[in-house]
Amino acid sequence: MVEQGKEQETKDFHPAPVWLDASYLEPLLRDLKKDPGLRITGLEIKPATAKGDNYASVMTRVKVLFLRSSSKTPEIEFYIVKTTYENDPFASGIFSKYQVSTTEMLMYEKVLPQLSALIGETRQPEKLFATTLHVDYEHEAIIFEDLAVSKHVLADRLIGFDLEHTRLGLRKLAKMHAAAAVLNERKPGILTKFDHGLLNRHTKGFAHIFENLCDVAADFAATCPELGDYYARKLREVRKRVMEYSTRVYDPQPEEFNTLMHGDYWVNNVMMRYGERKEPLDMILIDFQFCSWSSPAVDLHYFFNTSVQSTIQFEQQEELIQYYHTVLVETLEDLKFVGYTPTLRQLVLQLEKGRFFAVSVSLVCQAILINDQTKDADFNALMKDDERGRNFRKGMYANKRLQENLKHMLPRFDRSGLLDVTD
Known part of the structure; x- marks a missing residue:
């Protein structure tokens, strides 16, 4: 049943960028929070828009769980990552x-x-x-606040x-x-x-x-x-x-x-x-x-x-x-x-x-x-x-x-x- 759901999600939604993972996000979050010891402890990545909603880009919703260096209580942040059709050379x-x-x-x-x-x-x-958090010219990506939170x-x-x-x-x-x-x-x-x-x-x-x-x-x-x-x-x-x-x-x-x-x-x-x-x-x-x-x-x-x-x-x-x-x-x-x-x-x-x-x-x-x-x-x-x-x-x-x-x-x-x- 889980595999069927994943297949349906892949079919109806554009896939998230392969480089979007904890190793990419952790340094950005450290800079944003001004905490070089911050650690990401959990990450949930899923599509933010379905096919037919947007023809010019891929939107990905990111939920990040992290620990500050001075805390034992995890915190949660939500972001939107907007990227190009990197897997579609024609588009x-x-x-x-x-x-x-x-x-x-x-x-x-x-x-x-x-x-x-x-x-x-x-x-x-x-x-x-929306408030801009990071612009990545190498990956042609923009990270901004997830307005769903508000x-x-x-x-x-x-x-x-x-x-x-x-x-x-x-x-x-x-x-x-x-x-x-x-x-x-x-x-x-x-x-x-x-x-x-x-x-x-x-x-x-x-x-x-x-x-x-x-x-x-x-x-x-x-x-x-x-x-x-x-x-x-x-x-x-x-x-x-x-x-x-x-x-x-x-x-x-x-x-x-x-x-x-x-x-x-x-x-x-x-x-x-x-x-x-x-x-x-x-x-x-x-x-x-x-x-x-x-x-x-x-x-x-x-x-x-x-x-x-x-x-x-x-x-x-x-x-x-x-x-x-x-x-x-x-x-x-x-x-x-x-x-x-x-x-x-x-x-x-x-x-x-x-x-x-x-x-x-x-x-x-x-x-x-x-x-x-x-x-x-x-x-x-x-x-x-x-x-x-x-x-x-x-x-x-x-x-x-x-x-x-x-x-x-x-x-x-x-x-x-x-x-x-x-x-």
Whole structure:
């Protein structure tokens, strides 16, 4: 029975790194606790996320039992270790082109502590990020606090955020965006060097994902009575330009408001803490592999088209953008930002300029992130044009929530001219 459980765990979860053991952790813990005589007496290592929860990294939960040199009573600490797909040359080869490990290690070691300090200067300071304990450039690993200890959990990605969750998510995001703009103003160039987001001008490694899922979306439209051949033809044309049109949204515009994007801001990249009545009390942002200096259109279109419930996305987006803008401006004012601060109208026009990204996120990222078919949910199935990959991608579009969202959104996109290929 034990062996069967281990087999199931290996099948459903990504394995922990082979180097992650007591001999690796003990020196780190000695440094952290400032006790050279500290000894690890017990270690429990298990996966922190299942397949389908994360496509870009491996998360491992570590429980450490240790004895301080001056004590006979053992203590317990809990950590999360985040690593790359070291056992998958195909996946790691793609992700290395996006500098995901370097980006996130720099974020946790250098940037997030400075952003946290800035937010501490505002009239309403709050915690946005997990505390970094160690960054290991040799193993491309990050060790940070296990937020489960403070009763933070993942929300349900298949349900999406209600209004209360959405407002909390936008408040946290606005504060991150404001603090980043201020940090780059005070230390010019410290953040503009982050230019390897999910879409960028250096690599098109994810092109197969975007183009293949546009094809699957077109196939779905062709068989959907509410959409039909009209939308299928349009989506096959969109496929030809989806990478270029989407990448333009990531290009910083000197005359507009630019700041550091989270780059992958959705339900599973925040940790929630709830009250007794299951009301959201707090949210911590995690996963900073795709940060880039870009327009807020990147994070906002991504968030609204992957993570919020349909009625909020369709009916309340404008008022929520206004709320985001209010928090953004207040935080910039608190931190005495002297650069360009957009008015609400200017922000709305900036988001409209980048609205094609809502199309590509709806067709591609939404399909991946709310996928409920987790059997083959891994990066290889997303990328490779083999039978397993084709079946996996086709299965994504059997998702009823995705189908209903696209039935509603594709006509809206079309009426705005976003499905017309021009240049």
